[in-house]
Amino acid sequence: MSDGVAARTSAAGVLDAVLHHGRSLKAALAAALPTLDDVRDRALVEAIVLGALRRRAAFNAALDGWLPRPLGGRDGALRSLLLAGFAQLEMGLPAHAAVAATVDAARAMGRTHQAGMVNALLRRAQREGLPASAPGDEWPHWLAQQVRVDWPQQAESVFSASAQAAPMWLRIHRGITTRQAYLATLHDAGIQAHADAHLPDAIRLDTPLPVQQLPGFSAGAVSVQDGAAQAVADALAAPAGARVLDACAAPGGKAAHLAERDTSLRITALDMDARRVRRMQETFARLQLVGIDARAADAIHPDDWWDGTPFDAILIDAPCSASGIVRRQPDVLLHRRASDIAALAATQAGLLDALWPLLAQGGVLVYATCSILRAENTAQIAAFLARTPGAVIEPLGAHFGHDTGTGSQRFPGDGGMDGFFCARLRKQ
Numbered sequence: 001m002s003d004g005v006a007a008r009t010s011a012a013g014v015l016d017a018v019l020h021h022g023r024s025l026k027a028a029l030a031a032a033l034p035t036l037d038d039v040r041d042r043a044l045v046e047a048i049v050l051g052a053l054r055r056r057a058a059f060n061a062a063l064d065g066w067l068p069r070p071l072g073g074r075d076g077a078l079r080s081l082l083l084a085g086f087a088q089l090e091m092g093l094p095a096h097a098a099v100a101a102t103v104d105a106a107r108a109m110g111r112t113h114q115a116g117m118v119n120a121l122l123r124r125a126q127r128e129g130l131p132a133s134a135p136g137d138e139w140p141h142w143l144a145q146q147v148r149v150d151w152p153q154q155a156e157s158v159f160s161a162s163a164q165a166a167p168m169w170l171r172i173h174r175g176i177t178t179r180q181a182y183l184a185t186l187h188d189a190g191i192q193a194h195a196d197a198h199l200p201d202a203i204r205l206d207t208p209l210p211v212q213q214l215p216g217f218s219a220g221a222v223s224v225q226d227g228a229a230q231a232v233a234d235a236l237a238a239p240a241g242a243r244v245l246d247a248c249a250a251p252g253g254k255a256a257h258l259a260e261r262d263t264s265l266r267i268t269a270l271d272m273d274a275r276r277v278r279r280m281q282e283t284f285a286r287l288q289l290v291g292i293d294a295r296a297a298d299a300i301h302p303d304d305w306w307d308g309t310p311f312d313a314i315l316i317d318a319p320c321s322a323s324g325i326v327r328r329q330p331d332v333l334l335h336r337r338a339s340d341i342a343a344l345a346a347t348q349a350g351l352l353d354a355l356w357p358l359l360a361q362g363g364v365l366v367y368a369t370c371s372i373l374r375a376e377n378t379a380q381i382a383a384f385l386a387r388t389p390g391a392v393i394e395p396l397g398a399h400f401g402h403d404t405g406t407g408s409q410r411f412p413g414d415g416g417m418d419g420f421f422c423a424r425l426r427k428q
Contacts, residue, residue: 004097004101004104005101005104005105005108006036006041007036007041007044007045007048007101008048008081008084008085008101008102008104008105009081009105009108009109010032010033010035010036010041010045011044011045011048011049011052011080011084012077012080012081012084012105012109013028013032013077013080014028014029014032014045014049015049015052015053015080015083015084016076016077016079016080017031018049018053018331018334019056019076019079019080019083019334020076020079020080021076022335024331024335025049025053025329025330025331026329029045029046029049032045033045033046039210039212039213042210043208043210047091047165048084048087048088048091049084049087050165050330051087051088051090051091052080052083052084052086052087053330053331053334054138054163054327054330055086055087055090055130055133055138055163056083056138056330056334057133057137057138058130058131058132058133058137058138059082059083059086059087059130060079060083061131061133062086062125062130062131063079063082063083063086063121066121066124067121077109077111078106078109078111078114078118081102081105081106081109081111081118082118082121082122084102085098085099085102085118085121085122085125086122086125086130088102089122089125089126089130090130095126098122099119099122099123099126102118102122103115103118103119103122106118134159135156135159135160135162135163136155136156136159138159138163138330138333139159139326139333140333140336142338143323143333143336143338144159146341146373147159147323147372147373150372150373150374151372151411154411157411157413158372158411158412158419160413161327161411161412161413162326162327162330162412162413162419163327164327164413165208165327166208166226166327166328166418167204167205167206167208167416168204168205168207168208168209168224169202169203169204169205169224169225169226169227169230169416169417170182170193170202170203170204170205170214170222170223170224170225171201171202171203171222171223171224171225171230171253171257171260172201172202172203172221172222173220173221173222173223173260173287174201174260174261175260175263175288176216176219176220176221176288177216177221177222179195179200179201179202179203182203182215182216182221182222183195183203185215185216186203186205186215189215191205191209192205192206192207193205194206196227196415198231198397198399198415199227199230199231199234201230201257201260201261202227202230203222204227204416211224218286220286220287220288223253223256223283223287225253225257226325226328226417226418226420227415227416227417227418228324228370228410228417228418228419228420229253229254229370229418229420230257231399231400231420231422232254232257232315232317232366232368232422233254233257233258233261234400235366235368235396235400235422235424236258236313236315236364236366236424237364238258238262238265238312238313238364239312240262240264240265241264241265241266242265242266242312242313243266243268243309243310243311243312243313243360244258244265244266244267244268244311244312244313244314244315245267245268245270245299245311245313245314245315245355245358246258246267246268246269246270246315246317247270247299247314247315247316247317247351247355248270248271248299248316248317248318248319248351249269249270249271249280249294249317250271250273250276250277250279250280251276251279251280251283252269252279252280252283252284252292252294253283254315254317255267255269255280255284255292255294256283256284256287256289256292259284259287259289259291259292260287260289263291265291266291266293267291267292267293268292268293268295268311269292269293269294269295270294270295270296270297270298270299270305271294271296271297272296272297272298272299273296274296277294277295277296280294281294299316299351299354299355300347300350300351300354300355301354302354302355302357302358306358310358310359310360310361310363311358311359311360311363312360312363312364313359313363313364313365313366314355314358314359314363314364314365314366315365315366315368316348316351316352316355316365316366316367316368317368317369318344318347318348318351318367318368318369318376319344319347319348320344320348320369320370320371320376321336321340321341321344321371321373321376322336322370322371323336323370323371323372323373323419324369324370324371324372324410324411324412324418324419324420324421325370325412325418325419326412327412327413327418328418341373341375341376342375344376345375345376345380348367348369348376348380349380349383349384352365352367352380352384352388353384353388356388356391356427359427360427361427361428362426362427362428363426363427364394364424364425364426364427365424365425365426365427366422366423366424366425367380367381367384367407367422367423367425368420368421368422368423369420369421370418370419370420370421371419371421372409372411372412372419372421376421377404377407377409377421377423378404378405378406378407378409378421381393381406381407381423381425382405382406384425385406385425390427390428391425391426391427391428392425392426392427392428393405393406393407393423393424393425394424394425394426395424396408396422396424399415400422401414401420401421401422406423407421407422407423407424408421408422408423409421410422
């Protein structure tokens with residue numbers, strides 16, 4: 001099987017797993033990409049899959065309209081391959097190569113008898129074009145409606161930004177290099193990069209690269225982390241020597257960022273899943289950070305893991321709908337259900353109530369989510385303030401997003417970043 005055909009069959013396999021078997025995009029890609037030797041093929045698979053998921057509803061409508069007979073229940077893999085073919089045409093790949101490789105992939109998948117149909121459908125898409133669609137039409141109705149209710153002025157721009165490919169954000173390890181030095185390294189390597197005016201450790205690449213192509217990545221000089229997530233370290237602003245809790249820490253980027261900035265911090269990084277804790281530890285080892293106490297524990301039950309000594313600063317990067325990162329994880333629109341929001345809000349409130357007593361008098365708690373829903377953000381913090389004597393909200397600067405009165409909300413695409421909410425609470 002040629003590399004081009006292997007990439008198309010791999011993309012179809014990932015789409016089939018996500019669309020028809022309920023797997024998460026992250027898990028499906030993690031299983032598929034290591035089977036490809038060439039990093040360019042891995043990048044191609046990822047781009048095809050993301051392109052197909054972002055336009056899934058429009059592609060399916062075209063397919064259903066053009067097929068003489070509906071595909072059967074056993075044709076999920078074939079449908080996925082056709083969506084992958086449509087995505088390649090919209091990506092601007094040479095049409096003859098995209099069509100030929102996709103038709104060959106159909107044969108490689110044991111669909112030789114349907115290769116002619118695949119060729120005819122892709123040729124029709126090439127000839128007639130694929131239908132335009134409104135970005136909001138790709139969202140489930142209940143979620144699109146909730147966004148419109150919560151943010152009537154911003155909703156359409158949220159949908160548009162969420163349909164776009166995201167830039168790649170890097171975080172410099174200031175204990176190993178400087179941003180200026182790393183920008184020069186990227187320039188010498190012919191990689192276009194930009195420094196962010198408000199994030200002192202952030203660099204943005206317009207064109208994402210495999211991490212293996214980032215100079216100094218394996219030595220820990222740089223990590224991949226969206227700018228909105230990097231802003232959390234500024235919101236927490238932990239003083240030197242502070243005892244810090246990162247309560248929902250995996251994959252460990254925020255704890256690592258804090259440690260990279262200040263080695264005097266005494267950081268505890270928790271996650272419920274022991275496998276994710278091991279991956280965090282691997283990340284900390286790559287970054288040469290030896291002082292972080294990473295452990296598997298459920299933050300909502302402090303009696304099981306807390307030693308009774310208060311924390312000076314607590315970060316709760318709470319489980320959420322992920323509605324602010326649809327451009328990076330478009331499968332959120334497939335897997336999220338309306339009933340999830342109330343359950344997530346209950347978990348978020350439980351974390352706030354369970355961890356607030358662990359905060360020292362005068363200490364700071366930062367609550368963050370990658371959600372754009374008021375129920376998980378502004379309303380969540382307003383309710384916490386109402387039931388918690390001594391909890392006071394502290395405003396963040398304009399570069400954290402739109403001030404909601406109980407935190408700062410960034411929308412997808414603002415400053416090139418993900419949708420994100422951040423609130424800073426002080427214990428008086």
